[in-house]
Amino acid sequence: MAADRGSGWRGLRVAILILALWEVAGRFDLVAGGALPSVGEILVRLWQDRADYPLHVWATLYASAAGFVLGNLAGVAAGVVFALSTTALRIFRGVNIAIFALPPIAIAPILVLTLPGMAPRVALAALGVYFVTMTATVVGISQADSRAADLVRAYGGSRRDVLRLVEFRGALPVILAGLRIAAPNAVLGAILAEFGGGGRWGLGTYLLGSLGRGEPDRLWGIGVIATLIAGLSYAAFALLSRRFLGSARAVTLNTAVPAAQPDRGPLARRIVMSLATVALPFFLWWVFIKATGVPDLIAKTPAAVVDYLFFSPAAGAAQERLWAAMAQTLPITFLGMVAGLSFAFILAILSRLAPRAIEAFMPVALVTQTMPLVALTPLLVLILGRGTSLTLWVTISVTFFPAFVTLAQGIALVPRSAEELPRVYGASRWTEMRMVTIPASLPYLFAATRLTVPRALLGVMIAEWLATGRGLGNLLNQSRGYLDYAMIWTVAAVSVGLAVLFYQAVVMVERRVLGRLGMTTAE
Amino acid sequence: MAAPDGIVLEGVSKTFRGRGKVVEALRDVSLACPSGSFTAIIGPSGCGKSTVMRIALGLETADSGSVRIAGEAPMEAARAGITGVAFQDAALLPWRSVRRNVEVPLEVLRRRPSDHAAEVAAMIGLVGLGGFENSLPGELSGGMRQRVAIARALVTHPQVLFMDEPFGALDQILRRQMNVELQRIWAETGSTALLVTHGIDEAVFLADRVVVMHAAPGRVVEVIDVPFERPRRPPLFSDPAFHRVCDHIAEVLHGG
Ligand SMILES: Nc1ncnc2c1ncn2[C@@H]1O[C@H](COP(=O)(O)OP(=O)(O)OP(=O)(O)O)[C@@H](O)[C@H]1O
Ligand SMILES: [Mg+2]
Numbered sequence: 151m152a153a154d155r156g157s158g159w160r161g162l163r164v165a166i167l168i169l170a171l172w173e174v175a176g177r178f179d180l181v182a183g184g185a186l187p188s189v190g191e192i193l194v195r196l197w198q199d200r201a202d203y204p205l206h207v208w209a210t211l212y213a214s215a216a217g218f219v220l221g222n223l224a225g226v227a228a229g230v231v232f233a234l235s236t237t238a239l240r241i242f243r244g245v246n247i248a249i250f251a252l253p254p255i256a257i258a259p260i261l262v263l264t265l266p267g268m269a270p271r272v273a274l275a276a277l278g279v280y281f282v283t284m285t286a287t288v289v290g291i292s293q294a295d296s297r298a299a300d301l302v303r304a305y306g307g308s309r310r311d312v313l314r315l316v317e318f319r320g321a322l323p324v325i326l327a328g329l330r331i332a333a334p335n336a337v338l339g340a341i342l343a344e345f346g347g348g349g350r351w352g353l354g355t356y357l358l359g360s361l362g363r364g365e366p367d368r369l370w371g372i373g374v375i376a377t378l379i380a381g382l383s384y385a386a387f388a389l390l391s392r393r394f395l396g397s398a399r400a401v402t403l404n405t406a407v408p409a410a411q412p413d414r415g416p417l418a419r420r421i422v423m424s425l426a427t428v429a430l431p432f433f434l435w436w437v438f439i440k441a442t443g444v445p446d447l448i449a450k451t452p453a454a455v456v457d458y459l460f461f462s463p464a465a466g467a468a469q470e471r472l473w474a475a476m477a478q479t480l481p482i483t484f485l486g487m488v489a490g491l492s493f494a495f496i497l498a499i500l501s502r503l504a505p506r507a508i509e510a511f512m513p514v515a516l517v518t519q520t521m522p523l524v525a526l527t528p529l530l531v532l533i534l535g536r537g538t539s540l541t542l543w544v545t546i547s548v549t550f551f552p553a554f555v556t557l558a559q560g561i562a563l564v565p566r567s568a569e570e571l572p573r574v575y576g577a578s579r580w581t582e583m584r585m586v587t588i589p590a591s592l593p594y595l596f597a598a599t600r601l602t603v604p605r606a607l608l609g610v611m612i613a614e615w616l617a618t619g620r621g622l623g624n625l626l627n628q629s630r631g632y633l634d635y636a637m638i639w640t641v642a643a644v645s646v647g648l649a650v651l652f653y654q655a656v657v658m659v660e661r662r663v664l665g666r667l668g669m670t671t672a673e
Numbered sequence: 674m675a676a677p678d679g680i681v682l683e684g685v686s687k688t689f690r691g692r693g694k695v696v697e698a699l700r701d702v703s704l705a706c707p708s709g710s711f712t713a714i715i716g717p718s719g720c721g722k723s724t725v726m727r728i729a730l731g732l733e734t735a736d737s738g739s740v741r742i743a744g745e746a747p748m749e750a751a752r753a754g755i756t757g758v759a760f761q762d763a764a765l766l767p768w769r770s771v772r773r774n775v776e777v778p779l780e781v782l783r784r785r786p787s788d789h790a791a792e793v794a795a796m797i798g799l800v801g802l803g804g805f806e807n808s809l810p811g812e813l814s815g816g817m818r819q820r821v822a823i824a825r826a827l828v829t830h831p832q833v834l835f836m837d838e839p840f841g842a843l844d845q846i847l848r849r850q851m852n853v854e855l856q857r858i859w860a861e862t863g864s865t866a867l868l869v870t871h872g873i874d875e876a877v878f879l880a881d882r883v884v885v886m887h888a889a890p891g892r893v894v895e896v897i898d899v900p901f902e903r904p905r906r907p908p909l910f911s912d913p914a915f916h917r918v919c920d921h922i923a924e925v926l927h928g929g
Contacts, residue, residue: 297764304730305829306752307781315777319768 186533187367192374195367202356207375209351213268213340214379217275218333225280225332226325229287233317234309237423239288244427245434250281251649253608254339255615255623256642258346259630263638264442264449271343271352278339279332286328289597290321326391331552333383341376342612347630361528361616369528450639458636468637471625472644479610479621480648482538486545487606491599493546494553502561502587503579527616536617545609549602556601560594561587596660603656604649611645679865680706680729680833685738687724697890698724701738704884704893708743711859711866713876714884715926721891722869723761726835729867730758742833743865750833754782757831759839761869763818765810771797772806775825782829789828796824799854801847815842823851830862837869849907852878856904873919873926878905885925895925 169189176188187195196203232239254274261270294317302312344354357372432452439449446454459468527544534540614623622645629637687699698721706712714722727733729740731747742750750756757778765774775793776786786793797806800820810818819842826834840848852875859866859879870876876883883897899918901909909915 295764295766297760297762298766300727300732301758301760301764301777302781303732304751304756304758304835305754305778305781306748306750311781315780316766319766 187370191367192370195365196371196374199368199371203375205351206353206356207379209268209349209355210337210340210344210353210376211379213271213343213352214275214336214383216268217272217277217339218279218336218383220272221276221279221336222283222329222332224276225283226287228280229284229291229325230313230318232284233288233291234313240423241426241430244429244431246281246284247650247653248431248646249277250285251604251607251653252277252642252646253604253611253649254278254342255345255608255611256626256645258343259626259638260346260642261343262346263635264439264444268349270346271340271349274343275336275339278335282328282332282335283325286325287321290324291317293324294320323391326387327555330384330387330391331555333387334380334551337376337380337383345615357528366529366532369532373529448635450636452643455636455639455643459640462636464636468640471637472640475620475622475625475641476644476648479607479614479623482541482621483545483606483610486542486609487549487602489542490546490549490606491553491602494550494557494598495595498554498557498561498591499583499588501558503583527612530613531617536619538618540617541610541613544613545606548605548609548612552601552605553598556598557591557594560591560597593664596656596664599656600653600660603652607645607649607652679708679710679743680704680712680867681739681741682725682729683739685725685728685735685740687721687728687733687735699728699735700890700892702886702891702893703738706865706867706882708865709863710882711856711868711880712882712884713868713870713880714886715870715873715876715922716886716891717888717926718871720886720888722886723837724891725886726758726837726867726869730756730835754784754829755832756835757826757829757833757864758835759819759822759826759837761837761841763810763815763822765818765821767810770807770809771802771813771821774810774821775828778825778829784829792828792830796828797821799827799858800824800851816844816847819843820851823855827858830864832862832864834859834864834866836866838871839868840875841871848872848875849910853907855879860904873922874910874915877915877918877922878909883922885922887928897922897925 172186173188173190176186176191228242232242254277258270258274261273264270265273291313294312298316298320299312302315307315341352341354341357344352345358349355353372353376357369357376360368360372436451439451442449450458459465459472462468527540530540530543534543610621611623611626614621615627616623618624622641626638626641626645628634629641682702682704685699685702686697689696689698702721702725704712704725714725716722724733728735729742729747731740731751740747743755745753745755747756766777769777772793775796776789779786779789779793794806797803800823802817802820802824805813805817810821813821819839823836823839826836826839840851843851855866856879866879868876868879877899880899883899884893885895885897886892887894897918901915
């Protein structure tokens, strides 16, 4: 494979070039008055700090790995159940969206308040993994070749046979692609939970401890290590995924009309289902509090939050602070999301038009994008200061990565025969793109949008928490400092609620557009 | 004339509704294929041929009318391993080798593929794919994929065999060879066969009766008996009597 080696070399060359530029910029303090240390300086500092790292790395690694395993087990199991039972999928929709949409930073303080020891970290890592894997499983299974499923049914195969012979194996590439997003997510989750406090060890704890001391080289060192962990976990699953994708690609376009299945049951049943869907997350919230047995003073039930926000003597002031924070957070969230998404879409499309150029760029993009956000933010603070542009960049970088992977994956799934058809008629690469690749990747664009909604909010809140001192993130951090438990729970609930709302809006647009085009949602 | 163990469709109607469009795919279609007979369905594209087959296989339910396969409901017959099927589209599992694709019906029917290794190999040889047992579908040509689908349809020795344009992607020579082979296998197994095809000559060569369908709404317009002796041999293709039957079917097909 001469072409492979060529692009590998080009990637290496680009990397070396960037490292060289970095070294020069660092040596001569060209960026933000020395905020960017040179590669050499970072390495020297890493060496000096070498005694600190093992325990911190181990703590983060342990929590991420445990969360990764638990989250994946839960995700695959739930995915299979949801693929088999539309009723279960419907009832759990609210829970799933909430789990997906919750900005981990918003519930990190809550988990630290309610769970002992390492549990908050494992839980947050698992939550970051669960949704990705669950969705990938459902998507993979529902996208399975309906003709092959017909064949199994034609021989009297049961639903389980179809699942076993066709759907699950067909879903594997999608699940594996999900895992490579999930793996860095687990690391991110673990580090974010360390943020919420508790425990002496962990890269997040180390980072927070070093943040105030104004030592760029150490911050960068921690960032490099965190990125390395996340990047390696990504690479491992990318490799696995590539091995599977080669043979599992459908050879022709599946033309079967997808079975749309809106609930056609009686009205009463539908109403009960909708209510259950909305009520279940709140019910689980309540169960969680009762199960952990944390005192009412610290753990607030949904009712307590409503009471605080509307009926308590402090309600007026609380509302005012909340509104002010939201007015600061929401516009920038939207802007960052749109920018990150556009960037991802353009790059994914280009990766098909000019595969070689992108291949050379890919390693660089991957390294920067797998970087756990928490590790990235202090570095961006050093470079960009504590203003709005910081928030924007953090948000773009956290939305771009998952969106790009989703889109690239979707575009890679476009059947060969469909793409070759326009080419046969002498179409240019661009025409081919316009006629086949872009329309075929539309479901994935929406899927990517859904994926980035909560991440955008997360990015903004992290930047606010760590640096800018504005908005919901700051309100959360402040309340933590003042032990204002009711406000902590309120901000968490409101952030999750906002993300869910955003998400639902995207889903509605998606339904309408895809419905008109006769495509299915990549659920 | 409807023997209890053939294929019997009575007054089957089917309408598809979707995205603001209503397609009457089948209107009052009746079809009786006696046990051991060979029936071909021919008709313009979109007239509902595949739909007839999918209903007979239990993949689609008819709005009205009844369907019996070997005296049983379609799904029952399928579960009993009575039916075999080759779709218009090969529908191979892209991650399975040729051999493992041929084994799919056995697995679904809970038969141990290792007990049937000889048959699997024989079927693969029969369709001329010996040596490709371990290839993946992506590495085969369109015609080769379709031949895998045919081998897969035959591997269970079905009593009732459904084929939806199984030879569509084959060249003329191979197609004739496969026609002869199919006739031999069908005669050997004594199965009831229903073949959907676009080739008039293929229909006449293979079938006892040719069912001609028209579109919008999909319906049966005529059933033509084909009287030739069996086994039929390739020279029949150039027999004048053969051509007369073909011409008659072509006329009916074009609304004459
Ligand atoms: N699942 C479906 N949903 C909506 N309409 C359908 C569906 N399946 C088939 N149809 C419609 O029913 C009609 C008959 O389709 P069918 O596939 O049976 O045609 P056919 O005779 O097999 O055509 P061809 O020779 O091209 O394969 C067509 O008009 C088609 O559009
Ligand atoms: Mg058809």
